[in-house]
Amino acid sequence: MVTSFCEITQDEKQGRYLKTTQNVPEGSLILKEEPLVIGPEGVGVVFCFCCNKILNGVKIPVCPKCKTASVCNENCEGIWHSDNECDFFSKCSVQCGHFLVNSQIILPLRCLVFRNSNNQKWDELLKLESHLEKRRKCPVWKDIAINIEALFLNLGIISKVDVENELIQKICGILDINSFELRTNAFIDNYSSGPVHVLRGLYLKAALINHDCVGNTHLAIDDNYNLIIHASIDIPVGASVYFNYSNPLKGNNERRLILRQSKYFDCLCNRCLDPSELKTEISSLRCPRCKHGFVRPVNVDGSYNMWSCNTCQRDFSHSLVQSTIIEARALLNSLNISDIAEHEELLHKLLKTFSPNHFLLLEIKQNLIGLYTQSEPKVNKLRRKIELCEELLPLFRVVEPGLSRMQGITLYELQSARVLLAEKRVKNKEIDEKAFIEVLKDADSLLKQSIKHLLYEPKCSPEGRLCLECLGELKRIRSLMTELELSPCCNEVKSHRKKDKTSCLSEL
Numbered sequence: 001m002v003t004s005f006c007e008i009t010q011d012e013k014q015g016r017y018l019k020t021t022q023n024v025p026e027g028s029l030i031l032k033e034e035p036l037v038i039g040p041e042g043v044g045v046v047f048c049f050c051c052n053k054i055l056n057g058v059k060i061p062v063c064p065k066c067k068t069a070s071v072c073n074e075n076c077e078g079i080w081h082s083d084n085e086c087d088f089f090s091k092c093s094v095q096c097g098h099f100l101v102n103s104q105i106i107l108p109l110r111c112l113v114f115r116n117s118n119n120q121k122w123d124e125l126l127k128l129e130s131h132l133e134k135r136r137k138c139p140v141w142k143d144i145a146i147n148i149e150a151l152f153l154n155l156g157i158i159s160k161v162d163v164e165n166e167l168i169q170k171i172c173g174i175l176d177i178n179s180f181e182l183r184t185n186a187f188i189d190n191y192s193s194g195p196v197h198v199l200r201g202l203y204l205k206a207a208l209i210n211h212d213c214v215g216n217t218h219l220a221i222d223d224n225y226n227l228i229i230h231a232s233i234d235i236p237v238g239a240s241v242y243f244n245y246s247n248p249l250k251g252n253n254e255r256r257l258i259l260r261q262s263k264y265f266d267c268l269c270n271r272c273l274d275p276s277e278l279k280t281e282i283s284s285l286r287c288p289r290c291k292h293g294f295v296r297p298v299n300v301d302g303s304y305n306m307w308s309c310n311t312c313q314r315d316f317s318h319s320l321v322q323s324t325i326i327e328a329r330a331l332l333n334s335l336n337i338s339d340i341a342e343h344e345e346l347l348h349k350l351l352k353t354f355s356p357n358h359f360l361l362l363e364i365k366q367n368l369i370g371l372y373t374q375s376e377p378k379v380n381k382l383r384r385k386i387e388l389c390e391e392l393l394p395l396f397r398v399v400e401p402g403l404s405r406m407q408g409i410t411l412y413e414l415q416s417a418r419v420l421l422a423e424k425r426v427k428n429k430e431i432d433e434k435a436f437i438e439v440l441k442d443a444d445s446l447l448k449q450s451i452k453h454l455l456y457e458p459k460c461s462p463e464g465r466l467c468l469e470c471l472g473e474l475k476r477i478r479s480l481m482t483e484l485e486l487s488p489c490c491n492e493v494k495s496h497r498k499k500d501k502t503s504c505l506s507e508l
């Protein structure tokens with residue numbers, strides 16, 4: 001379902017895209033869509049055709065009817081192995097062994113099912129962007145020709161004419177350009193502990209949404225694999241609807257390279273065309289000469305030949321900048337992932353070379369927040385976690401404005417550290433009840449903000465569960481505030497009289 005807020009339009013540079021037909025307020029539902037096909041990402045993934053879960057184990061059962069599709073159990077009630085697919089598998093000579101050896105064939109094969117069973121969907125599918133010409137020269141072309149096209153031809157699934165028409169290359173191009181990574185319900189045993197992106201889904205309408213490095217939508221996949229898209233900010237009438245295909249915490253160079261290699265276009269969005277990256281300095285280095293300025297790329301056309309200090313104008317070669325990044329990346333990769341001191345030491349060291357928001361430093365800072373969250377909540381650790389969250393939030397607001405998963409999670413972590421710290425300080429009699437109530441009021445506001453960001457997450461996703469945790473925490477904080485405000489000691493605080501040290505806070 002595409003809501004009435006949007007229509008499909010087209011131009012020469014960007015192809016087809018979605019545009020608003022009226023002002024769309026933040027939080028409005030733009031699109032809810034079920035996938036056309038779902039399948040595993042990459043080779044060597046064993047998967048249940050009925051429920052799409054990833055399977056572990058040696059003996060894999062098959063669908064009792066077609067005797068081809070791998071299933072988690074013969075009575076799996078999943079809906080994804082349709083009657084059309086079952087008939088298709090029964091009639092062609094593909095076998096379960098083919099899927100087990102090469103799971104790359106599953107998605108293109110699932111697309112082929114529509115060829116004879118649903119003309120409208122088949123036509124819509126083939127209209128999607130495949131970038132055939134650009135892919136022709138890439139290694140992926142040969143890989144598909146050998147591992148998918150040749151097998152399908154041998155099994156009689158496609159004809160020589162289909163090969164001449166490059167049908168399988170087109171379908172694989174369409175899948176690579178347009179499908180979404182899925183993480184919901186990925187694992188049959190415990191999906192939260194495994195690798196997250198093992199499935200891909202293709203959505204015919206959502207495939208028409210173009211990219212911008214600062215998107216204006218929030219995407220979520222629910223437990224039934226529906227893709228749900230909300231406006232993440234107020235979108236004015238006539239504006240393009242975008243989402244960010246890449247990672248907003250990477251630098252311009254890195255994002256553009258990924259987009260060129262995986263989606264075959266050069267991004268020319270406002271962020272990509274700004275050497276300061278919207279004043280975040282995510283790619284900038286500190287000037288080693290004047291020590292004040294930021295070293296940024298001179299060209300914004302993606303050529304990155306020269307970098308220059310914005311204060312003393314000194315030029316630096318791209319290769320020098322790249323080798324500095326490679327060296328720092330090697331140090332980052334060699335960190336012991338659970339060692340706080342090592343992370344802090346490297347952060348301190350790299351701050352001399354890179355801007356505080358440099359993407360490498362952002363990675364370390366995010367790791368540190370995670371490590372401080374897991375570690376024993378000591379006062380100095382809580383203070384440091386608070387500092388890091390406070391540093392990251394303004395940046396997140398720029399690169400992912402409006403409804404944002406990153407903001408929601410960080411706001412939660414910030415309030416949790418502030419409350420824990422205040423509880424300790426009250427216990428140590430370092431702050432009084434009035435100050436503690438102020439912290440609780442602040443936590444109340446942070447939690448409400450966090451809930452606003454996480455409200456659109458599916459209930460069973462880690463972020464959806466965090467949203468429920470926020471609600472629980474909000475309740476706890478409010479009842480604690482009521483308790484404190486009603487208590488005699490608090491009335492004393494309110495009237496600035498001498499405090500009663502044996503107050504309800506002693507419960508903490």
Ligand SMILES: C[S@@+](CC[C@H](N)C(=O)[O-])C[C@H]1O[C@@H](n2cnc3c(N)ncnc32)[C@H](O)[C@@H]1O
Nearest residue numbers: 014015016129177178207208209210211263265
């Ligand atoms: C998922 S499709 C989006 C729909 C596509 N425009 C179409 O006509 O089918 C992704 C492709 O759209 C184009 N595209 C998306 N965002 C773009 C942008 N910001 N600038 C230029 N091309 C873009 C690229 O060709 C990209 O490979």
